[in-house]
Amino acid sequence: MILQIENLHAKVGDKEILRGVNLELPLGQVHAIMGPNGSGKSTLAQVLAGREEYTVSGQVLFDGKDLLSLSAEERAFMGLFLAFQYPVELPGVGNLYFLRTALNSVRKHRGLDELDAVDFLAYAQKRMDLVEMDRSLMSRSVNEGFSGGEKKRNEILQLAILEPKLAILDETDSGLDIDALRAVAKAVNALRSPDRTLLLITHYQRLLDYIVPDQVHVMTEGRIVRSGGKDLALELEQHGYLADAKDHTLPVGGTR
Amino acid sequence: MSTDIREFTEREYKYGFSTDLDTDIVPRGLSEDVIRLISGKKKEPAWLLDWRLEAYRKWTQKKEPRWQNVHYEPIDYQDISYYAAPKPKKSLASLDEVDPEVRAMFDKLGISLAEQERISGVTVAVDAVVDSVSVATTFKKRLAEVGVIFCSFSEAVQNHSDLVQQYLGSVVSNQDNFFASLNAAVFTDGSFCYIPKGVQCPMELSTYFRINAADTGQFERTLIIAEEGASVSYLEGCTAPMRDKNQLHAAVVELVALKDAYIKYSTVQNWYPGDAQGQGGIYNFVTKRGLCAGSNSKISWTQVETGSAITWKYPGVILQGDGSVGEFYSVALTANYQQADTGSKMIHIGKNTTSSILSKTVSAGHGQSTYRGLVQVHDTAIGARNHTQCDSLLMGKDSGASTFPYVEVKHPSAKVEHEASTSKIGEDQLFYCRQRGIPEEDATTMIVNGFCREVFKELPMEFAVEAQRLLSVSLEGSIG
Numbered sequence: 001m002i003l004q005i006e007n008l009h010a011k012v013g014d015k016e017i018l019r020g021v022n023l024e025l026p027l028g029q030v031h032a033i034m035g036p037n038g039s040g041k042s043t044l045a046q047v048l049a050g051r052e053e054y055t056v057s058g059q060v061l062f063d064g065k066d067l068l069s070l071s072a073e074e075r076a077f078m079g080l081f082l083a084f085q086y087p088v089e090l091p092g093v094g095n096l097y098f099l100r101t102a103l104n105s106v107r108k109h110r111g112l113d114e115l116d117a118v119d120f121l122a123y124a125q126k127r128m129d130l131v132e133m134d135r136s137l138m139s140r141s142v143n144e145g146f147s148g149g150e151k152k153r154n155e156i157l158q159l160a161i162l163e164p165k166l167a168i169l170d171e172t173d174s175g176l177d178i179d180a181l182r183a184v185a186k187a188v189n190a191l192r193s194p195d196r197t198l199l200l201i202t203h204y205q206r207l208l209d210y211i212v213p214d215q216v217h218v219m220t221e222g223r224i225v226r227s228g229g230k231d232l233a234l235e236l237e238q239h240g241y242l243a244d245a246k247d248h249t250l251p252v253g254g255t256r
Numbered sequence: 257m258s259t260d261i262r263e264f265t266e267r268e269y270k271y272g273f274s275t276d277l278d279t280d281i282v283p284r285g286l287s288e289d290v291i292r293l294i295s296g297k298k299k300e301p302a303w304l305l306d307w308r309l310e311a312y313r314k315w316t317q318k319k320e321p322r323w324q325n326v327h328y329e330p331i332d333y334q335d336i337s338y339y340a341a342p343k344p345k346k347s348l349a350s351l352d353e354v355d356p357e358v359r360a361m362f363d364k365l366g367i368s369l370a371e372q373e374r375i376s377g378v379t380v381a382v383d384a385v386v387d388s389v390s391v392a393t394t395f396k397k398r399l400a401e402v403g404v405i406f407c408s409f410s411e412a413v414q415n416h417s418d419l420v421q422q423y424l425g426s427v428v429s430n431q432d433n434f435f436a437s438l439n440a441a442v443f444t445d446g447s448f449c450y451i452p453k454g455v456q457c458p459m460e461l462s463t464y465f466r467i468n469a470a471d472t473g474q475f476e477r478t479l480i481i482a483e484e485g486a487s488v489s490y491l492e493g494c495t496a497p498m499r500d501k502n503q504l505h506a507a508v509v510e511l512v513a514l515k516d517a518y519i520k521y522s523t524v525q526n527w528y529p530g531d532a533q534g535q536g537g538i539y540n541f542v543t544k545r546g547l548c549a550g551s552n553s554k555i556s557w558t559q560v561e562t563g564s565a566i567t568w569k570y571p572g573v574i575l576q577g578d579g580s581v582g583e584f585y586s587v588a589l590t591a592n593y594q595q596a597d598t599g600s601k602m603i604h605i606g607k608n609t610t611s612s613i614l615s616k617t618v619s620a621g622h623g624q625s626t627y628r629g630l631v632q633v634h635d636t637a638i639g640a641r642n643h644t645q646c647d648s649l650l651m652g653k654d655s656g657a658s659t660f661p662y663v664e665v666k667h668p669s670a671k672v673e674h675e676a677s678t679s680k681i682g683e684d685q686l687f688y689c690r691q692r693g694i695p696e697e698d699a700t701t702m703i704v705n706g707f708c709r710e711v712f713k714e715l716p717m718e719f720a721v722e723a724q725r726l727l728s729v730s731l732e733g734s735i736g
Contacts, residue, residue: 049691053683076693088688092706101702102692109693141706158692 081164185210311440515550534593537565548580572601590623619655
């Protein structure tokens with residue numbers, strides 16, 4: 001298991017958002033978490049990535065280590081990656097420079113040599129081709145003035161460059177038209193590997209037509225309430241989440 | 257980046273050492289006798305002594321200004337020594353004879369007084385000023401071959417008296433303001449550059465200012481003249497030892513650009529900023545002004561102000577020649593208890609004159625940054641244009657930023673635009689960087705450097721690198 005979440009709770013102020021999440025992700029698999037707005041999916045992603053605004057309890061083992069005791073950057077060094085739902089703009093910070101700084105920082109902590117500008121460019125170009133990234137975006141500031149699709153593609157490029165063990169993709173499909181969705185999905189599929197686990201967070205089944213998961217989990221009101229194979233996504237698409245959440249007669253799986 | 261920046265972020269003010277130089281220093285206090293003494297030491301002509309005494313008399317009638325948005329205890333002008341000079345062992349026939357201790361001090365500062373071509377291929381001529389006097393000027397001979405005069409102010413007074421007399425005070429008069437009058441009365445040295453007609457200065461010129469002695473003020477004067485069609489890029493850098501008492505630095509810089517001439521003036525100011533509690537540091541109260549005297553001339557100021565306890569200055573341009581251009585690019589950073597009140601004055605007199613102001617202030621810790629600027633369009637300035645942009649970046653809850661733009665327009669054809677923004681380094685931005693494996697301190701530096709990039713790209717390459725390093729040093733420990 002690359003990730004083992006046990007009874008994870010998270011609050012902002014008095015508001016409890018995660019209410020005992022249990023989830024296990026084996027290395028090399030693709031899992032999806034689906035659920036309605038406000039069910040806590042994005043909070044789960046943020047908490048796992050180390051956002052500090054939350055009061056957190058429970059236990060999370062990442063690659064055997066106590067994840068919750070680590071800072072955001074330490075989690076990144078260990079190989080945890082979050083593709084943001086809303087990628088952040090960094091005015092004046094060149095995209096290529098940002099990527100190289102991030103990669104070298106991570107490499108350094110993994111005991112690898114840092115790449116100089118020339119080596120990095122060669123390294124990055126292969127991955128730009130993989131995600132079909134427009135080269136002109138590399139000399140621009142990080143995400144500044146990027147279209148929605150370009151921002152999402154830039155996230156996947158970062159994933160390709162940083163080569164994490166676990167990548168959480170938070171609503172990477174939102175705001176994409178069908179062509180952009182296909183392109184992003186193609187890139188993500190190319191990044192599937194026995195050494196990498198992907199966790200897709202999404203509202204919609206359509207992403208899962210392109211990136212077929214090994215397992216689907218349903219999250220409502222801060223808990224994983226159901227788990228199943230890829231067909232579960234189709235079932236949800238037809239019947240909706242609410243019916244599911246209220247119908248406690250449905251088998252609740254995936255808690256272990 | 258990370259090794260470089262980390263190396264520098266872990267360092268405190270690295271220029272804070274003092275050197276034990278045998279120094280000729282006059283007793284504290286200011287009077288006509290002290291001025292006569294200084295003028296005498298420098299063997300100055302009578303006209304210059306008279307000009308100093310006139311300035312002194314004006315100064316005694318002036319009140320110290322109080323409108324600025326910076327706060328400091330009253331300065332006791334009688335408790336400052338107005339002249340300090342490392343004693344030369346003998347008069348210098350060549351650079352090889354520079355006092356080894358002075359040379360060692362500059363080596364430690366990373367400034368080479370040897371006339372070596374830089375590896376990067378950029379050659380820079382350096383005038384090194386310690387306390388009140390210039391100790392060495394490099395590449396003089398090579399510059400002289402194309403007619404460029406680059407020397408200490410004192411030397412210019414001796415050897416080029418006519419030029420000095422013609423231009424001294426022509427842009428900043430000896431009664432311009434309180435600190436300019438004080439400077440005119442007691443200034444001791446500085447740099448002088450003269451670029452003859454049609455000459456593009458073949459190398460960057462720079463002056464490196466170093467305050468070494470304690471309890472002294474530094475009052476230097478720089479005068480740069482670019483004749484018709486001439487151009488020059490000039491850099492100034494400055495550092496001072498760490499001392500727990502404040503020291504006053506009241507300089508005057510005058511630039512004169514004749515027809516079609518271009519002067520680019522860049523400053524990386526890194527005077528000692530005081531300690532983390534706000535004790536000590538330099539008061540950097542400077543008057544800098546350029547005169548675009550001829551048509552289609554251009555003067556461009558770029559400043560990166562990271563040092564000093566207080567920075568208070570408004571490098572400006574008087575746009576007298578038709579079609580002349582004035583530019584001002586500024587980064588001012590205040591951390592700990594530093595204060596800055598800085599900006600620019602653009603005075604449009606000639607027709608179709610253009611000016612632009614780009615100011616970036618960064619405030620961290622208890623730092624207070626103020627942009628203050630004046631754009632004045634006279635009734636003669638048909639078709640004048642100005643664009644001003646002021647951006648402030650705040651870090652932490654105790655820092656502050658203010659903007660005071662003054663606009664006076666007396667011709668209806670003028671186009672004056674002003675944009676301003678204030679932002680905080682967002683948690684979102686920091687988290688994004690950290691999630692990618694960039695530690696918080698490096699991420700902060702990266703975001704601030706990004707914020708300042710438009711200004712840094714105006715600096716000559718080597719200075720741009722130095723400026724980025726200074727920012728990261730100054731920001732150390734100011735996050736959270």
